[in-house]
Amino acid sequence: MITWPNFVSQLFNGLASGALLALISSGLTIIYGTLGVLNLAHGAMFMLGGYAGYVAYHATGSFTIAVIVGAAFLIVVGGLLELVVVRHFYSRPPEDQLLVTFGIGIVIVELVRLGFGSLSKTVLPPSWAMGVTPMGFLIYPTYRIVVTVIAAAALAVLYLVLYRTRLGMIVRAGIEDSGMVGMLGINVYRVFMVVFGIGAMAAGFAGIINAPVVSLTPDMGDSILVETFVVVVIGGVGSFPGAILGGLISGEILSLTSMIDPAYSEVMLFAVMTLVLMLRPQGLLGMPSRE
Amino acid sequence: MLSHRPFLVEGLTALGLVAAPFILPHLGFAPNTVDQILVWGLFGIGFDILYGYTGLLSFGQSAFYGTGGFVAAYLLTNNLMSSVMLALVIGTIGAAIAGIAVGIVALRRTGIYFAMITVAIAEMFFFLENNPLSAWTGGENGLPGVPTPRFTLGHFSYHVGTGVSMYAFMAVFYFIGIVLALRIVRSPVGAIFSAIRDNPQRARAVGHAVGFYKLTAFVIAAAYAGFAGGLLGVLQGFMPPDAFTFDTSGQLVMQTAIGGGGTLFGPLLGATVWLYLRDFLQTTFHLGAAWKLVLGLVFVLLVCFLRRGLIGGLRDLAGLVAARRQPAIADTGPATDAGAALASVGPSRRRQEQPFSGPVLEARGITKSFGGIIANRNIDFAVEQGELRGIIGPNGAGKSTFFKMLTCEMAPSSGRIIFHGRDITGMNVDAVCQLGLTKSYQVNQLFARLTLRENIVIAALAERRGRFSLDLLRRIDRVPGLDMQVESTLALVGLGGRADVPVARLAYGEKRRLEIALALAASPSLLLLDEPLAGMSPQERAETVQLLKNIRRGRTLVVVEHDMDAVFELAERITVLHEGALLAEGTPGEIQRNSLVQEAYLGGVAAA
Numbered sequence: 095m096i097t098w099p100n101f102v103s104q105l106f107n108g109l110a111s112g113a114l115l116a117l118i119s120s121g122l123t124i125i126y127g128t129l130g131v132l133n134l135a136h137g138a139m140f141m142l143g144g145y146a147g148y149v150a151y152h153a154t155g156s157f158t159i160a161v162i163v164g165a166a167f168l169i170v171v172g173g174l175l176e177l178v179v180v181r182h183f184y185s186r187p188p189e190d191q192l193l194v195t196f197g198i199g200i201v202i203v204e205l206v207r208l209g210f211g212s213l214s215k216t217v218l219p220p221s222w223a224m225g226v227t228p229m230g231f232l233i234y235p236t237y238r239i240v241v242t243v244i245a246a247a248a249l250a251v252l253y254l255v256l257y258r259t260r261l262g263m264i265v266r267a268g269i270e271d272s273g274m275v276g277m278l279g280i281n282v283y284r285v286f287m288v289v290f291g292i293g294a295m296a297a298g299f300a301g302i303i304n305a306p307v308v309s310l311t312p313d314m315g316d317s318i319l320v321e322t323f324v325v326v327v328i329g330g331v332g333s334f335p336g337a338i339l340g341g342l343i344s345g346e347i348l349s350l351t352s353m354i355d356p357a358y359s360e361v362m363l364f365a366v367m368t369l370v371l372m373l374r375p376q377g378l379l380g381m382p383s384r385e
Numbered sequence: 386m387l388s389h390r391p392f393l394v395e396g397l398t399a400l401g402l403v404a405a406p407f408i409l410p411h412l413g414f415a416p417n418t419v420d421q422i423l424v425w426g427l428f429g430i431g432f433d434i435l436y437g438y439t440g441l442l443s444f445g446q447s448a449f450y451g452t453g454g455f456v457a458a459y460l461l462t463n464n465l466m467s468s469v470m471l472a473l474v475i476g477t478i479g480a481a482i483a484g485i486a487v488g489i490v491a492l493r494r495t496g497i498y499f500a501m502i503t504v505a506i507a508e509m510f511f512f513l514e515n516n517p518l519s520a521w522t523g524g525e526n527g528l529p530g531v532p533t534p535r536f537t538l539g540h541f542s543y544h545v546g547t548g549v550s551m552y553a554f555m556a557v558f559y560f561i562g563i564v565l566a567l568r569i570v571r572s573p574v575g576a577i578f579s580a581i582r583d584n585p586q587r588a589r590a591v592g593h594a595v596g597f598y599k600l601t602a603f604v605i606a607a608a609y610a611g612f613a614g615g616l617l618g619v620l621q622g623f624m625p626p627d628a629f630t631f632d633t634s635g636q637l638v639m640q641t642a643i644g645g646g647g648t649l650f651g652p653l654l655g656a657t658v659w660l661y662l663r664d665f666l667q668t669t670f671h672l673g674a675a676w677k678l679v680l681g682l683v684f685v686l687l688v689c690f691l692r693r694g695l696i697g698g699l700r701d702l703a704g705l706v707a708a709r710r711q712p713a714i715a716d717t718g719p720a721t722d723a724g725a726a727l728a729s730v731g732p733s734r735r736r737q738e739q740p741f742s743g744p745v746l747e748a749r750g751i752t753k754s755f756g757g758i759i760a761n762r763n764i765d766f767a768v769e770q771g772e773l774r775g776i777i778g779p780n781g782a783g784k785s786t787f788f789k790m791l792t793c794e795m796a797p798s799s800g801r802i803i804f805h806g807r808d809i810t811g812m813n814v815d816a817v818c819q820l821g822l823t824k825s826y827q828v829n830q831l832f833a834r835l836t837l838r839e840n841i842v843i844a845a846l847a848e849r850r851g852r853f854s855l856d857l858l859r860r861i862d863r864v865p866g867l868d869m870q871v872e873s874t875l876a877l878v879g880l881g882g883r884a885d886v887p888v889a890r891l892a893y894g895e896k897r898r899l900e901i902a903l904a905l906a907a908s909p910s911l912l913l914l915d916e917p918l919a920g921m922s923p924q925e926r927a928e929t930v931q932l933l934k935n936i937r938r939g940r941t942l943v944v945v946e947h948d949m950d951a952v953f954e955l956a957e958r959i960t961v962l963h964e965g966a967l968l969a970e971g972t973p974g975e976i977q978r979n980s981l982v983q984e985a986y987l988g989g990v991a992a993a
Contacts, residue, residue: 132497182689188496189442190692193642196444196635197685204678212674316631320508323501331498357516364509368490371502375493 096353099232104353105346110238112345113245114300118318119325119337120252121296127332128268128289131180131191135199136297136322137315143168143298144305144314145206148217157220164302165295172294176287199315207312214309217302237306244303249338252296256334265289321348324367330380339378398563402556406549416548417620418664422656423555424616429641429652430566431609436638437646438570439602440582441492444634445503446610448487448510451629453480453611455514458528458624459521469534473615480611481604483510488603492596495585504631511629528624551620558616559653562609566649568858569605573846576861578602580843583832590792590830591907592818592847601855639684645694654695743806745770745911745941746791746822751800753786760786762966763800768911773937775956775973776945779986783965784945785827788915791943792824793817804911819852824913825904827945829896831888837899838871838884844906845870870906878902878932894925898932905936912936914944918951930955953977961985 122136133139147164151157179198183191218224219237227236256262264285268275276282308314321344329340347366352359370377409419428450436442457476460466466475491502514522522528534554535544545554569575577598580588589595618624627633636659637652644655659680666676691698744767753761760783768774778784789795791802793812802810809817817823832840842861849864850856862868875881878898883891891899897917904912917933918926930951933944937955946952952959953973961968961976963985969976976982 126497132500179685179689186692189436189440190688192442192444192497192500193638194685194688196638197681197688200635200681201678201685204675204681208675208678317508320504320631324505327498327501327505331501357512360512361509361517364505364512367502367505371490371493 100353103232103234104349106234106238106242108346108349109342110242110245110345111348112342113242113249114304114341115321115325115344116338116341117245117248117252117300118297119322119329119341120249120334121293121300122322123326123329123332123337124252124256124265124296124334125290125293126326127334128265128272129176129180129184129286130188130272131183131195132188133180133290133293134192134196134319135175135202136293137317137319138199138202139168139172139294139297139315140301140318141206141310141312141315142171142202143295143301144217144310145210145215145301146298147302147305148215148310151217157217160217161299161302165299168298169291169295171298173287173291175294176290180290181283181286199319203312203315210312212312214311216309217305219306241303241307245300248296248299252292253334255292261285261288321363324363327367327377328370330377333377333379333381336377336379394567395564399560402560405556406552412661413665413669414661415664416552418660420552420555420620422653422660423552423559424613424620425637425640425656425660426650426653427559427562427616428610428613428637429644429656430562430649431606431613432637433641433646433649433652434566434569434575434578434609435602435606436641437648437651438575438582439578439599441495441599441602442500442638443491443503443603443606444500444631444638445487445491445505445507446606446637447629447631447633448503448507449480449484449607449610450614450617450633450637451510451514451626452483452614453477454614454618454624454628455522455528456480456611457615458531458618461532461618462528462530469532469619473612473619476615477608477611480614481608483611484604484607485600487607488600492599492603504634507629507634508631511626511631514626514629522626523624525626527626528618529622531618531622531624533619533622555616555620558612562612563649565858566609568860570649571861572857572859573850573861573864574598574601574855574857576839576842576846579835579839580832583834584830587826587830587832587903588843589813589815590794590818590823591844591903592815592823592852593843594813594815594853597853601857642694643684643687645696645698645700648694648696648700651694651696658695744768744803745772745805746943747803748787748791749801749803751787751790751797751802753783753790753795754798760965761790761797764962764967766960766967768941768943771939771941772958773942773944773956775952775959776943776962777947777949777952777959778962778968781964782962784962785915787962788824788913788945792822792913815847815852818847818907818909821908821910822913823904823907823909824915825901825917827915827919829900831896831899831903833888836885836887837880837891837895838875840888840899841871841874841902841906842867844903845874845908848906848908870908874902874906877905877936879928894921894928897921897925898929901929901932901936909940911941911943914942914946916946917944918946918948926951 118140122133125131125133143164146167147160150163151160179194183194223237223240225236226233227239256265264275264280272282325340325344326337328343329336344363347363348359351362405419432446453476456479457472460472460475466472487506491499515524533545545551577593581595581598585595614628617628640655640659641652643658644651662680663676666672666679746768748764748766750763750765751761752763776784790797793809793814796811801808804820804822832843845867849867875884878901880895880898901917918929921929933955956973959973959976960970961982968985969979969982
């Protein structure tokens with residue numbers, strides 16, 4: 095039954111999942127934009143963030159610490175991956191990059207499975223964010239609102255880093271032409287390492303704050319990875335604003351379609367992606383020549 | 386390359402398939418595992434044609450595996466059909482049709498975009514199977530009760546059961562699959578697939594309709610996947626919904642990479658390693674779920690250090706041994722007496738349908754602007770039949786832009802381009818090449834992983850077969866006239882002695898001559914040469930000038946060149962571009978005396 099409160103609450107749900115998707119996708123897209131590598135282990139990063147938060151939460155009992163520890167852990171993991179493996183693939187064909195990051199994703203998933211088993215784990219939201227919040231004519235789960243706000247804040251921080259700092263300027267210049275940036279005397283490799291770390295952190299951060307909403311399983315990254323692809327294809331690969339726009343659109347499509355019939359929500363998402371591809375192959379905010 | 390001996394590979398495959406059920410169980414393979422390996426191997430043959438040969442890495446093959454499997458299983462379990470064979474064929478056709486639809490969308494992009502789109506579309510298939518179509522597909526329960534095949538011939542009837550008869554059933558189809566695939570990769574279409582993998586732009590420029598060939602590879606892969614999916618249902622007596630999952634596509638990609646892409650047998654070997662490790666690690670080492678971790682690590686290491694898979698690694702090893710025995714063959718240098726060669730390569734036979742008078746190529750008022758910058762301004766240009774025209778101009782004069790518009794690599798902002806009296810403005814590069822106009826590039830555009838001869842074969846095939854032809858089962862050496870055309874092109878550019886050397890091992894001057902040979906092999910009536918002498922040593926330069934003198938007989942040539950001595954030596958007429966516009970046109974003598982030209986080049990100093 096479609097009623098006004100129902101519609102508005104689905105709109106909010108779409109905003110919440112859209113903001114999360116935007117956060118994860120922006121990580122994927124800045125890595126691709128800067129390094130030219132499509133990280134197929136990005137879904138595993140999202141999952142790993144959730145588990146890192148879970149461990150920290152159970153050790154300290156503090157949700158805030160869990161978020162900080164989890165995010166810090168992911169930036170280290172991302173940086174190490176770039177240093178140890180990904181760095182050696184910049185000069186190899188893109189297909190090899192896909193293969194190796196795909197393999198890394200499997201290794202991470204299986205390591206987590208080995209450590210935590212296949213059964214799902216749950217993380218409780220912080221006590222102050224439990225329960226529901228009355229919002230005029232509808233009552234909405236408080237934590238969903240919190241997730242939306244945190245994800246939006248994280249995106250804002252990412253925006254500030256990308257567009258208002260020296261590092262961000264180098265990253266954006268690297269997206270245009272990383273070879274030239276190197277020739278200007280900037281140590282591109284160190285920038286690449288940091289960017290990979292930040293990209294992984296974006297996914298991991300989303301994984302932690304999303305943990306109280308869903309339950310954690312080692313395979314949870316797979317479907318997220320696919321949705322992230324759809325987001326960046328819609329928004330334009332390599333475009334940070336595109337990732338945000340694509341994320342919000344995808345979130346709303348998923349949640350509004352599931353209001354009518356949940357069975358079709360994912361199908362609708364892919365149908366929209368196909369439509370975008372036919373009408374604007376470079377994505378809504380992508381540049382035409384970007385391959 | 387696969388062996389040149391006829392039927393050697395086919396024979397060895399048959400032998401291996403017969404011997405496998407006797408050998409593998411002793412190595413610890415369960416009989417059912419061996420059957421599964423064959424299904425994965427067959428699934429992988431099509432994928433290898435797509436990825437290993439054509440260079441398109443799809444992470445969405447599960448869509449077709451599932452489609453073929455569920456169509457066949459649905460027909461059989463609902464008693465709509467009693468013949469298992471017929472159901473398998475219909476499933477394959479269904480998968481191929483899905484392949485056409487998906488291919489049209491996914492092939493709009495290349496590289497990582499293509500990979501992402503295939504993943505997303507395959508997920509859509511999974512969700513469709515799982516929810517909206519669950520009344521037909523059983524949703525997450527799949528379709529149980531898929532019957533095993535029964536063959537009837539008169540009074541004799543044979544029922545395929547489990548065990549050896551099931552293995553034989555699978556092995557026969559694997560064999561048919563591999564024989565067909567070998568035919569395909571040895572056909573002209575197979576050669577063009579490899580060319581597309583190496584350099585799609587050049588494959589298009591020599592006259593192949595690259596988009597259609599990519600779609601062909603995609604549909605072939607989908608059909609193989611569909612058939613293998615059908616076999617999976619028959620083998621297990623049950624069609625599982627996980628055929629549609631991302632895991633399935635991922636496993637296929639990994640198995641192919643482990644075994645080695647571009648080999649056809651790589652996926653089979655990869656599946657053997659994969660399934661063996663799965664059984665072995667789980668039962669013998671009691672690793673339980675951790676087997677996949679070991680496998681993932683093995684895979685990552687393999688991608689890092691043995692980039693062409695196990696078969697590729699073995700082949701490199703064999704190549705190292707063979708290279709020690711092979712003496713180097715010296716370059717013969719360009720043919721100075723190329724009369725015989727010229728006669729046979731001469732300009733296009735096919736295309737000169739009617740005698741034509743007037744200019745061969747004409748540009749009428751073409752202008753190109755990029756945003757506010759005008760690169761070419763209102764240029765009028767005409768080349769007569771048999772002429773050798775030089776185009777010169779200082780750096781930034783707009784020569785490259787002008788050239789790109791003449792070959793239709795770039796559309797003019799306004800103006801028309803007329804070739805043989807026909808307006809070609811806005812046509813595709815491959816179609817223009819088919820009309821008899823092609824160019825050699827300033828920066829070499831070669832098919833890097835093929836040999837010199839194979840490179841020329843690709844260009845000659847476009848001339849022999851047209852833009853697109855589906856002769857999937859024809860042997861490449863049965864293309865009429867191909868051999869002669871390739872040999873005479875080789876002789877003409879003086880690379881005959883180096884024909885079987887991979888392009889990567891050629892010297893720069895040789896690559897430069899191959900670059901021209903690629904354009905020549907397409908038998909153009911009008912050949913545009915973009916700085917043919919760029920980066921050459923004095924010796925190579927003299928040889929190439931001689932080569933240009935040889936090839937101009939019977940052809941119309943337009944040469945853009947910075948080497949003034951060469952242009953003034955070769956050209957009959959010279960066109961000078963300056964600041965995007967036509968500055969002067971005339972014989973070399975007239976151009977030399979032209980004060981406007983002197984001013985453009987020397988800033989007016991020499992005018993005095």
